[in-house]
Amino acid sequence: MAVDSDLFCEGLVRRFGSNAAVDHISLDVPAGTFFSILGPSGCGKTTLLRLLAGFDKPDEGDIHIRGQRMNDVPPNRRPVNMVFQHLALFPTMSVGDNIGYGLKRRKVPVAERRKRIARVLEQVGLPGLEYRNPQELSGGQRQRVALARCLVLEPTLLLLDEPLGALDLKLREQMKIELKHLQKQFGTTFVYITHDQSEAMVMSDQVAVMRAGRFDQVAPPEELYREPATPFVAGFVGDNNRLAGEVMAVRDTLADIRLGDGSLVQGRVASGNLESGQRADLFIRPESLVLTGDALSPGFSAIQAKVLTTLFDGANSRVEAENGGQPVFARLPQDGSAPRLAANASIRLAWDPALARVFGADKP
Numbered sequence: 001m002a003v004d005s006d007l008f009c010e011g012l013v014r015r016f017g018s019n020a021a022v023d024h025i026s027l028d029v030p031a032g033t034f035f036s037i038l039g040p041s042g043c044g045k046t047t048l049l050r051l052l053a054g055f056d057k058p059d060e061g062d063i064h065i066r067g068q069r070m071n072d073v074p075p076n077r078r079p080v081n082m083v084f085q086h087l088a089l090f091p092t093m094s095v096g097d098n099i100g101y102g103l104k105r106r107k108v109p110v111a112e113r114r115k116r117i118a119r120v121l122e123q124v125g126l127p128g129l130e131y132r133n134p135q136e137l138s139g140g141q142r143q144r145v146a147l148a149r150c151l152v153l154e155p156t157l158l159l160l161d162e163p164l165g166a167l168d169l170k171l172r173e174q175m176k177i178e179l180k181h182l183q184k185q186f187g188t189t190f191v192y193i194t195h196d197q198s199e200a201m202v203m204s205d206q207v208a209v210m211r212a213g214r215f216d217q218v219a220p221p222e223e224l225y226r227e228p229a230t231p232f233v234a235g236f237v238g239d240n241n242r243l244a245g246e247v248m249a250v251r252d253t254l255a256d257i258r259l260g261d262g263s264l265v266q267g268r269v270a271s272g273n274l275e276s277g278q279r280a281d282l283f284i285r286p287e288s289l290v291l292t293g294d295a296l297s298p299g300f301s302a303i304q305a306k307v308l309t310t311l312f313d314g315a316n317s318r319v320e321a322e323n324g325g326q327p328v329f330a331r332l333p334q335d336g337s338a339p340r341l342a343a344n345a346s347i348r349l350a351w352d353p354a355l356a357r358v359f360g361a362d363k364p
């Protein structure tokens, strides 16, 4: 356990019948961290969060919050608050009364309550809105009130269950950045669950990528992106191309891969042992692919591909193509220098093998 650990769990298991929704999960979250749990629907995120909040009990394992064992502590006695997707503000109470509700239950005197409500409203960027009704606020403002209602209680841990899920796209983009700033400003430890990799990447200090009840990898966003530990992480976090082939040779950290169309390419061995003759997947990010002519930079790998379509989206414009029946897409240059790419045109895409990652295909 880290010295400044706010949340420490060891060997957590929660079974439903023969299915382990949480399957031996351990985690250690230092104070002040924005920690996200990222995974597809049904991987066990909500079950894990419910164990942390105390709404459910683990079959095995221990939960410690700031060094105190929590397994037998009821939810209302844990130094934890939870923000849900559907925020459930009391519609008939003013913003101030909503925020002050928990303080009142804790018997905080009225003058002190008023002071703390005013302060937290200021901190979330809604000064002076105590007397408004929640219906008179925008969706983003309501979300901030829901956060303020939790943060005013100064929990050790704030658990957030897809809190941006109900907001429209534009507001969600804006709230991502606001949430990150608020977390840093308050210094409260956030445990945030989401299936949206961009949310997790933008906001978090650490992200745990969860699949089928287990963590595949726990790392800062940039490390997940650059050094994925498993093919699942490589495919789930950020856009990626996956090219299937056969290992022809492994030299130091590089593997030679024969792709379906017969081309021989290279990538860095991502993890474990690779052997000649084995099936493997080479992952290469769309921004690492360069449209190239006949001259190839020394050491680069290249494939021929047939253009399917180009998609103009400002800085995210891309070409979608195929190589030997496998889809492949590349980021188009920002400066408009790319030639006009007609459907069915043949293009050459090259990459630096140090930027590609190769995993044995037998790995899940």
Ligand SMILES: Nc1ncnc2c1ncn2[C@@H]1O[C@H](COP(=O)(O)OP(=O)(O)OP(=O)(O)O)[C@@H](O)[C@H]1O
Pocket (backbone or CB within 6 Å): 016, 019, 021, 039, 040, 041, 042, 043, 044, 045, 046, 047, 048, 195
């Ligand atoms: N009370 C329950 N009884 C039986 N099975 C359950 C129960 N709660 C969850 N499960 C199962 O446990 C697994 C994990 O569910 P969980 O809700 O934790 O996933 P999730 O990652 O939060 O998914 P989502 O993103 O869709 O909310 C699923 O297979 C689910 O069907």
